[in-house]
Amino acid sequence: MSQVEYVELSPEGFMHLLNGAKHAPFLEHYGRIRTFDEWTSAGFKITRSKHGGVTQHSGLAMYRFHRLWALDAKQQEAIASGKRHVTHFLPMLDYVRAGVPFDDFVSHPQHYRDFCLGVLAQERGEAGEALELFRQALTGNPSEARYASKFYELRVANGDMSAPAQELDYFANSVGSMVHSGRVDAWAKLLLKHKDYPEAARVLRRVAVLLEDKIAGRLPKGQYSGDTPSWAAHKRDQFRKKITSWANSTRYASLMAEIEQQGGLPQPQAVPGGQ
Numbered sequence: 001m002s003q004v005e006y007v008e009l010s011p012e013g014f015m016h017l018l019n020g021a022k023h024a025p026f027l028e029h030y031g032r033i034r035t036f037d038e039w040t041s042a043g044f045k046i047t048r049s050k051h052g053g054v055t056q057h058s059g060l061a062m063y064r065f066h067r068l069w070a071l072d073a074k075q076q077e078a079i080a081s082g083k084r085h086v087t088h089f090l091p092m093l094d095y096v097r098a099g100v101p102f103d104d105f106v107s108h109p110q111h112y113r114d115f116c117l118g119v120l121a122q123e124r125g126e127a128g129e130a131l132e133l134f135r136q137a138l139t140g141n142p143s144e145a146r147y148a149s150k151f152y153e154l155r156v157a158n159g160d161m162s163a164p165a166q167e168l169d170y171f172a173n174s175v176g177s178m179v180h181s182g183r184v185d186a187w188a189k190l191l192l193k194h195k196d197y198p199e200a201a202r203v204l205r206r207v208a209v210l211l212e213d214k215i216a217g218r219l220p221k222g223q224y225s226g227d228t229p230s231w232a233a234h235k236r237d238q239f240r241k242k243i244t245s246w247a248n249s250t251r252y253a254s255l256m257a258e259i260e261q262q263g264g265l266p267q268p269q270a271v272p273g274g275q
Contacts, residue, residue, distance in 0.1 A: 004035055005035060005036060005067070006033050006034065006067075006068045006075070006079060007033070007034060007035070007036060007039060007046065007054055007065050007066065007067050007068065008031070008032070008065070008066045008068055008085055009029050009030055009032055009034075009044075009063055009064075009065055010030060010031065010063065010064055010066060011023060011026070011030050011063055011064075011094075012061050012062055012063055017094070017098075018030070018094045018095060018098035019097055019098035022062055023098070026062060026063050027098060027100075029044075029063075030063065030084065030095070031084030031085050031086050031095070032082070032084060032085070033068065033078045033079050033085055036048065039065070044065075046065055052067065053067045054066070054067050074087050074107075077106045077107065078106050081106065083103075083105055083106050084100070084104055084105050084106065086105045086106065086108075087108065089108075089115050089116060089146075090146075092105060092108070092112055092116055093115070093119055096116045096117075096120065097120070109140060110140055111136070111137040111138075111139075111140025111141045111144070111147070114134070114140060115133070115134070115137040115146070115150070118130045118131075118132075118133030118134040118136075118137060118150060119150070121133060122150075122154065130150075131154050131155065134147060134150045134151040134154060135151060137150075137151075138151050145171075145174075145223035145224075148167075148170050148171070152166065152167035152170065153167075153183075153186075155167075156186050156190055159190065161190065161191065161194060161196060161199065163187075164186075164191060164199075164203050165199070165202070165203055165206075167183065167187070168187070168203060168206060168210075171183075171223065172210055172219070172222075173214075173219045173220055173221065173227070174222030174224045174227045175207060175211055175214055175219075175222075175227070176214060176226075176236075177224045177226065177227055178207070179207070179211070179235040179236075184204075184239065187200075187203055188200055188203070188204065191203065192252075192255065195254070197254045197257075197258040198258055200255055200258070201255060201259045201262050202262065204255075205259060205263070205265060208239065208243075208265045209266055211232050211233075211236040211239065212236070212267075212268070212269055214227065214229060214232035215229045215232050215233050215236065215269060215271055215272075216229070216269060216272060217272060233270075236268060237268075240265070240268065243259075243265065
């Protein structure tokens with residue numbers, strides 16, 4: 001098998017919607033691994049480059065061929081089965097949206113399916129079904145941050161008062177990103193809407209403490225690579241600016257009183273060594 005030259009066809013990026021008209025003529029072939037002759041027989045113009053790779057002829061820029069120099073287990077499975085070589089849940093979701101069945105992919109974990117089906121259920125407005133599917137996906141792979149994001153965001157959107165603290169627990173080491181992405185605002189909005197000032201104060205104080213811990217280097221690397229001490233310091237300043245604006249508004253007097261009663265916010269500190 002290693003002496004045969006194999007080539008994989010992929011859509012050019014996954015920013016396009018695969019169920020669009022431009023992709024329709026090629027959809028059946030995306031993710032397949034075939035020989036040069038097999039691709040020619042399927043109606044594609046494909047030639048070897050002078051370096052042994054593939055010369056790209058697609059004027060539509062809709063797809064791209066990739067010469068495979070060494071085959072891993074999944075690629076070998078795709079060749080033997082004729083199934084699509086798709087090994088991540090995000091491109092799998094694009095295919096599923098376009099109507100491709102899960103059985104047309106090489107073997108994959110159940111949590112890939114749960115995530116994809118959860119997104120589709122959410123897009124149909126079936127929040128209860130989506131939530132259970134995201135829960136199953138996260139159970140299948142607890143370390144996948146995208147599963148957790150979907151799970152907790154939907155719980156917060158559905159008014160689950162326990163979700164903010166639990167989402168913060170999960171993403172504690174990426175607290176700067178929680179400020180940046182608006183998740184902290186979403187938590188505060190939910191808790192303040194229901195006038196749960198003690199819980200809102202607990203969550204916001206913990207955000208403040210975690211930001212200082214991140215700045216001081218006391219937290220390990222989080223789910224997002226950009227969460228550096230200097231980034232956390234920048235987000236800390238934004239967070240405290242908002243808290244200061246609340247302190248000057250009678251609308252948030254009960255919240256500010258609760259924050260003070262619980263011990264107030266920690267003293268801000270500089271980034272060690274200018275990191």
